Structures are given as C-alpha cells and as structure tokens.
Amino acid sequence: MDNGEVYITGTCVIRNNRVYHNGTLLSEVPQETELPEFLRAVYDRVSGQYPKFHKMDNLSKLGWLAAEVLLREAPFKGHLPERTGLVLANRSASLDTDLRYYDTVKDIASPALFVYTLSNIVMGEISIRHGFKGENVFFTSDTFDTSLMAGYLEQLFNERAVSACLCGWVEVMGPQYEVVLHKVERTDKGMAVLSADSLAPATI
Amino acid sequence: MGSGAWIAGGGVICGIGNNVAECLEAFRRMESGMAQMQHLRSVHRSTFPVAEVKADNKTLAAMAGMPEYISRTALLSRIAAQEAWNSTGLGDISQYRVGFVSANTVGGMDKTEDFFADYLENESNGHLRQVVHHECGAVTELVADAMGIRHHISTISTACSSAANALMYGSRLINNNMVDVVIAGGTDALTRFTLNGFNTLMILDQAACRPFDDTRTGLNLGEGAGYVVLISEALAAELPATHPAWCRLSGYANANDAYHQTASSPDGIGNFLAMQGALEMSGLTPADIDYINLHGTGTQNNDIAEGTAIARLFAPAFPPLSSTKSFTGHTLGASGGIEAVFSAMAVKEGIIYPNANFSKQIKELPFSPVVKFSTGNQLQHVMSNSFGFGGNCSSLVFSKI
Amino acid sequence: MENLMAALKAQIVEQLNLQEVKPEDIGDDQPLFKDGLGLDSIDALEIIVLLQQHYGIRIANPEQGPEIFYSVRTIAEFITAHQNKQ
Numbered sequence: 152m153d154n155g156e157v158y159i160t161g162t163c164v165i166r167n168n169r170v171y172h173n174g175t176l177l178s179e180v181p182q183e184t185e186l187p188e189f190l191r192a193v194y195d196r197v198s199g200q201y202p203k204f205h206k207m208d209n210l211s212k213l214g215w216l217a218a219e220v221l222l223r224e225a226p227f228k229g230h231l232p233e234r235t236g237l238v239l240a241n242r243s244a245s246l247d248t249d250l251r252y253y254d255t256v257k258d259i260a261s262p263a264l265f266v267y268t269l270s271n272i273v274m275g276e277i278s279i280r281h282g283f284k285g286e287n288v289f290f291t292s293d294t295f296d297t298s299l300m301a302g303y304l305e306q307l308f309n310e311r312a313v314s315a316c317l318c319g320w321v322e323v324m325g326p327q328y329e330v331v332l333h334k335v336e337r338t339d340k341g342m343a344v345l346s347a348d349s350l351a352p353a354t355i
Numbered sequence: 356m357g358s359g360a361w362i363a364g365g366g367v368i369c370g371i372g373n374n375v376a377e378c379l380e381a382f383r384r385m386e387s388g389m390a391q392m393q394h395l396r397s398v399h400r401s402t403f404p405v406a407e408v409k410a411d412n413k414t415l416a417a418m419a420g421m422p423e424y425i426s427r428t429a430l431l432s433r434i435a436a437q438e439a440w441n442s443t444g445l446g447d448i449s450q451y452r453v454g455f456v457s458a459n460t461v462g463g464m465d466k467t468e469d470f471f472a473d474y475l476e477n478e479s480n481g482h483l484r485q486v487v488h489h490e491c492g493a494v495t496e497l498v499a500d501a502m503g504i505r506h507h508i509s510t511i512s513t514a515c516s517s518a519a520n521a522l523m524y525g526s527r528l529i530n531n532n533m534v535d536v537v538i539a540g541g542t543d544a545l546t547r548f549t550l551n552g553f554n555t556l557m558i559l560d561q562a563a564c565r566p567f568d569d570t571r572t573g574l575n576l577g578e579g580a581g582y583v584v585l586i587s588e589a590l591a592a593e594l595p596a597t598h599p600a601w602c603r604l605s606g607y608a609n610a611n612d613a614y615h616q617t618a619s620s621p622d623g624i625g626n627f628l629a630m631q632g633a634l635e636m637s638g639l640t641p642a643d644i645d646y647i648n649l650h651g652t653g654t655q656n657n658d659i660a661e662g663t664a665i666a667r668l669f670a671p672a673f674p675p676l677s678s679t680k681s682f683t684g685h686t687l688g689a690s691g692g693i694e695a696v697f698s699a700m701a702v703k704e705g706i707i708y709p710n711a712n713f714s715k716q717i718k719e720l721p722f723s724p725v726v727k728f729s730t731g732n733q734l735q736h737v738m739s740n741s742f743g744f745g746g747n748c749s750s751l752v753f754s755k756i
Numbered sequence: 757m758e759n760l761m762a763a764l765k766a767q768i769v770e771q772l773n774l775q776e777v778k779p780e781d782i783g784d785d786q787p788l789f790k791d792g793l794g795l796d797s798i799d800a801l802e803i804i805v806l807l808q809q810h811y812g813i814r815i816a817n818p819e820q821g822p823e824i825f826y827s828v829r830t831i832a833e834f835i836t837a838h839q840n841k842q
Contacts, residue, residue: 259809290510
C-alpha cells in the first residue's frame with residue numbers, strides 16, 4: 152500500500168484505570184484498584200488466551216494491551232509485516248522494572264525480570280504477538296513530544312521504511328502510568344491526517 | 356541513492372583504548388581488553404573477565420572536564436563525543452546547528468547502585484545526587500550541556516542496537532535539514548546490574564569470549580562509548596582539505612525478529628531483513644560488501660542466527676568478516692557506536708579487523724572470521740551489524756566517497 | 757516421587773507465573789517445552805532458580821537443561837538422584 156495520505160486510523164488511551172478506544176470508554180475499574188489488578192481486568196476484557204501476558208512487566212503489559220485494543224477487531228490490512236513498524240517514547244525507560252529486578256538481586260536474581268529491564272522489550276512483545284517485522288525505535292524524553300514523533304513518522308513513511316505503524320507514549324513508574332497509542336497507516340481514509348496536533352489526544 | 360549523511364569523524368573509548376588511535380594499535384598488536392575487573396566492585400570479580408575502560412572515575416572526570424560524582428556512563432560519553440568532534444575539521448561547535456543523538460541502556464545505574472549500597476547499610480546514608488541522573492535521558496542531557504549542544508537532543512534505548520539506531524535517526528535529522536551536524540552513537544558503563552543480569556541468563560563466558568567459534572560458550576561484557584559526526588554532503592564539501600570526510604553512511608535498516616524477548620530466531624530473519632534493507636537503501640548487492648563487522652557476541656544463539664542469515668544473504672561468496680567484540684567485549688548500548696567508528700575507519704584506512712580467540716569454524720556455517728589485522732585494503736563498502744534484545748536488529752553500510 | 761512431583765507442579769506454576777494453568781493440569785510426563793506446556797528458554801532459567809531456591813541444587817551448565825527439564829517426572833528424578841548423592 153504505497154498510495155494515499157498517512158492517517159491515524161485508531162487511538163487507544165489508558166489512564167486513571169480507564170481504557171478508551173477512539174474516544175469511547177471501553178473498560179473501567181474503580182479508582183482504588185491497583186495497577187496489576189487493573190491490567191489483569193483489561194486483559195480479561197480484551198484478550199485472554201495469551202498466557203505469556205502474565206510474565207510481562209507492567210510496561211510491556213500496558214503497551215501490549217493498547218495494541219490489542221487497537222488491532223483485535225481492526226488489524227492492519229494490506230501492509231507487509233516488514234513494512235509495519237513501532238515508534239514509542241516514554242519518560243522512565245524501564246526504570247520501574249529495573250528497580251524491581253534490583254530488589255531480587257539481593258536474594259537470587261530473576262532472569263525473567265532481567266529480560267524486561269530494557270524499554271524496547273514492549274515493542275518486541277507487540278511484534279511477536281502481531282508478527283510485525285518493520286522498523287522499531289524507542290525514545291526517552293521528559294514529555295510526549297508529538298512534533299518530534301510526527302516528524303519522525305513522516306520520514307519513515309516518506310522513505311517507505313514503513314507503510315503502517317503503531318506509535319505513541321507508553322509510560323509507567325510505580326503506580327503512575329499513561330498510554331497513548333495510535334494506529335497510523337498509509338490508506339484512503341482515517342480519523343485524522345498524521346500531524347503533531349492529531350497525535351496529541353484531546354483531554355478525556 | 357543512499358542515506359545522504361556523510362561521516363566527518365569519530366571517537367571511541369573502550370576496553371582497548373581511550374581513543375581511536377589507541378584502539379587501532381591494540382588491534383594491530385592483537386591485545387584484547389578482557390581482564391579481571393579493577394573498577395567495578397562485584398562478587399563475580401574472579402569469575403567473569405570483563406573489558407573495562409582502563410581508568411578510574413577520577414581520571415575519566417579529568418579527561419571529560421566534568422565532575423567526578425556524575426555517572427561513568429556520562430563521563431565515557433563526553434570523552435568519546437569530544438574526540439569525535441575534534442577529529443573533524445568543523446572547528447567551533449557554536450557556529451552550527453548541532454544535534455546529539457545518544458543511546459544507552461543503563462543510564463546512571465552505576466551511581467544508583469552505589470546509592471542503594473550505602474542506603475541499605477544505613478538509611479541516612481546515600482546521596483540523592485547519585486540517583487537523580489539515573490534516567491537514560493539524563494545522561495544525554497548532561498553531556499549535551501557540557502558540549503554546548505542545544506538544537507536537538509535525543510536518547511534512544513533499544514538494547515544492543517541502540518547506537519546503530521542513533522546513527523539512523525541522526526542521518527534522518529540531516530536529510531531533513533533540521534540540523535547541520537549530528538553527533539550520533541552510544542555509551543554504557545559496566546554495572547553490577549548488567550553483570551548479574553547476563554549471569555542469570557547464563558550467557559557469560561568465564562574465559563575470553565570466542566565469537567563465531569564452534570566452541571563458543573558466551574559473551575564478555577565491556578564498557579565504553581563511541582560516536583560518529585554526521586554531516587550533509589553540502590557541508591562535507593566545505594571541510595578543509597586537511598580534514599576530509601571519512602566516508603558516507605550509504606545505507607541503514609532496522610527490523611524486528613518478532614520471535615522471542617531475548618533469543619534470536621533460528622534462521623535470523625530479523626538479522627536477514629536488516630542486512631537486506633541496508634543493502635537496498637545503499638543500492639548495493641551482497642557482492643559489493645568488502646568487509647562485515649559482525650554483531651558476533653559469542654553466544655551460541657546470536658552467532659548461529661547471525662551466521663545463518665549471512666549464509667542465506669551472501670552465498671556463495673562471503674566477504675571477510677570479524678567480531679571486534681572479541682577485543683572490546685560486548686559494550687551493549689555503546690556497541691553500535693563503537694563499531695560504527697571502527698567500520699567508518701575501516702573504509703577510510705582499508706582496515707580489516709581481526710577476530711581474536713578463533714580456532715574452530717562453526718560446523719553449520721560455510722565461512723569463518725578473519726584472524727589477522729590488515730590495513731591498506733581496498734574497501735569500497737563495509738557493513739556493521741548490531742542486534743539487540745527485543746528482536747531489534749540494525750545494519751549500517753559505510754561507503755567510500 | 758508422587759509428592760515431589762505434586763510439589764514441583766505447584767512451584768512451577770508459581771515461579772513461572774502460569775496464571776492460566778492449574779498445577780493438576782500438568783501431566784507427569786507431559787513435555788514442558790515447545791508444543792507441550794509451551795515453556796521457553798527464560799522459563800528454563802527460572803526453573804534453574806527454582807531448583808536452587810527450593811532444593812539447594814545448582815545447575816551451572818544450561819546445556820543440561822533440555823534433558824533434565826523434559827517433564828515434571830524427569831525433574832523429580834534429577835532432584836532425587838541429586839539428593840541421594842549428598
């Protein structure tokens with residue numbers, strides 16, 4: 152699919168124990184629910200049948216669930232796996248898991264936890280689940296810089312490095328988390344043309 | 356055809372030298388950097404050899420012109436980035452729009468570990484200053500500030516291919532005329548965190564690592580930093596005759612192996628796609644590549660996956676290839692930057708690097724690595740591979756001007 | 757042996773965070789890896805940690821893994837053999 156504009160064709164926002172798909176509330180748990188229970192509840196609601204989910208760290212779970220929300224009923228169509236990429240960013244990299252792993256070192260260090268002490272593993276998990284083999288990059292920055300991301304995506308699309316991409320912000324540090332994940336592709340129509348403004352989700 | 360970015364210079368600090376000239380001398384003398392650790396405090400001191408930078412933090416701080424209390428990751432970064440800049444004929448950094456794209460995987464973890472060690476002994480101990488620079492991004496900003504870089508600063512964290520991805524990103528910044536110059540590469544200091552982690556994965560060799568050898572049993576960790584200076588073709592034309600550009604970054608590609616969190620797929624499909632994509636961008640065929648700087652960690656899994664992908668793409672004729680990790684150890688987030696400088700230098704000087712500790716060809720593969728240093732070869736195109744956990748695979752191609 | 761295998765199943769489910777598997781669902785001779793229970797190389801490393809934590813047994817060479825960790829029964833046999841040696 153090399154023709155058409157680059158459109159945002161789906162958006163998933165996860166914050167405050169709520170999951171939104173294209174602006175509509177999809178799932179909600181009481182505010183006092185802790186992050187692991189919230190993640191399990193969303194998993195039961197949108198997925199199930201993927202036992203490896205339970206082994207992931209919170210960063211991977213958040214990104215993986217948002218991808219699940221975006222793709223379970225509307226997978227990318229007409230794009231080659233090697234032209235389907237991922238561009239993510241966050242503030243804390245994998246620090247949340249780094250500290251959890253560090254805690255196990257005193258006893259017997261956990262290999263399963265060490266695996267997740269890299270921020271880009273979330274992109275690996277999504278790629279494994281959906282078979283994406285295209286370009287991946289992960290930026291660490293203080294805030295979600297939508298102009299940097301829009302600029303980078305435009306280049307990837309112009310270079311034909313990708314024709315479809317998941318992009319956005321996947322952040323977690325302790326109990327604090329936020330996900331804004333967009334489905335972006337070259338196609339005939341979509342929710343909005345890719346731009347810095349359209350990547351910034353309206354306050355919900 | 357090509358990426359559009361030119362390499363104006365480079366800088367490296369790692370276990371075999373504090374600058375590029377010292378590293379080349381170490382290759383020439385076949386002196387690898389693995390030894391018992393001198394600077395990192397760890398219970399594994401006498402178990403696992405590592406390739407440490409041969410200087411304590413005080414010495415590095417003096418070299419970097421930065422305070423001693425900041426992370427070793429930042430000190431290494433500054434030293435190599437400054438060498439990279441000084442190697443070019445660009446002159447005063449303040450007259451350009453400069454970008455700094457730096458990769459790392461551990462951030463200021465070395466300082467955080469010291470903080471925890473003190474803190475666990477006595478909760479009133481430990482300096483909070485040690486953890487405020489923990490985030491991967493903070494290391495990049497410290498160095499950018501010290502060098503007076505402010506137009507564009509980015510931190511990339513995609514495991515062991517991070518620094519190669521920093522070159523890709525820097526090249527795109529140049530192409531889009533967002534900046535004039537980009538210092539791109541990566542840095543990582545050795546930490547107990549990574550040593551313990553790789554130990555739990557049981558992929559550390561207790562002897563010197565043997566990449567692409569049939570008897571290989573794992574990798575040695577190293578540390579360091581490596582940066583190239585990327586410029587546009589137009590700016591390259593303005594360089595003084597005394598400091599011409601080294602080579603072009605003619606192609607690059609990144610692909611996801613989509614197989615496992617840490618293990619490479621048996622056929623190395625991600626590796627294959629990355630190499631194929633980089634060749635495609637540079638408008639080359641496999642036969643045009645004159646030397647490959649392998650990812651070559653020395654683990655069972657990496658070397659057979661990478662080798663299988665090379666066998667599929669390059670058969671029936673294989674260019675000379677070697678893993679410089681047999682000298683530098685695996686420097687993780689820095690490795691793609693260090694090896695980019697070695698590869699650019701290979702094109703410039705016609706250098707083919709040796710692969711240390713090789714004795715027995717991998718039985719499943721139709722080729723073996725080069726074991727002798729040579730210079731003055733006619734190398735038109737050199738490929739550098741960097742593959743990371745998370746299935747993140749990158750290949751870069753450097754070409755003669 | 758039966759008790760050891762039952763204990764191992766519970767420990768494997770807990771250590772490997774197999775939330776959708778009950779210990780009693782795991783067959784004594786069911787292959788644990790690939791097409792069996794679907795465990796992977798990281799799970800093998802976690803079983804090595806498990807053996808160290810619960811049984812004080814250290815496995816230094818991961819190459820031994822596939823043989824020892826074939827099924828719950830092979831792990832139990834390995835533990836028994838190892839304990840008898842001491």
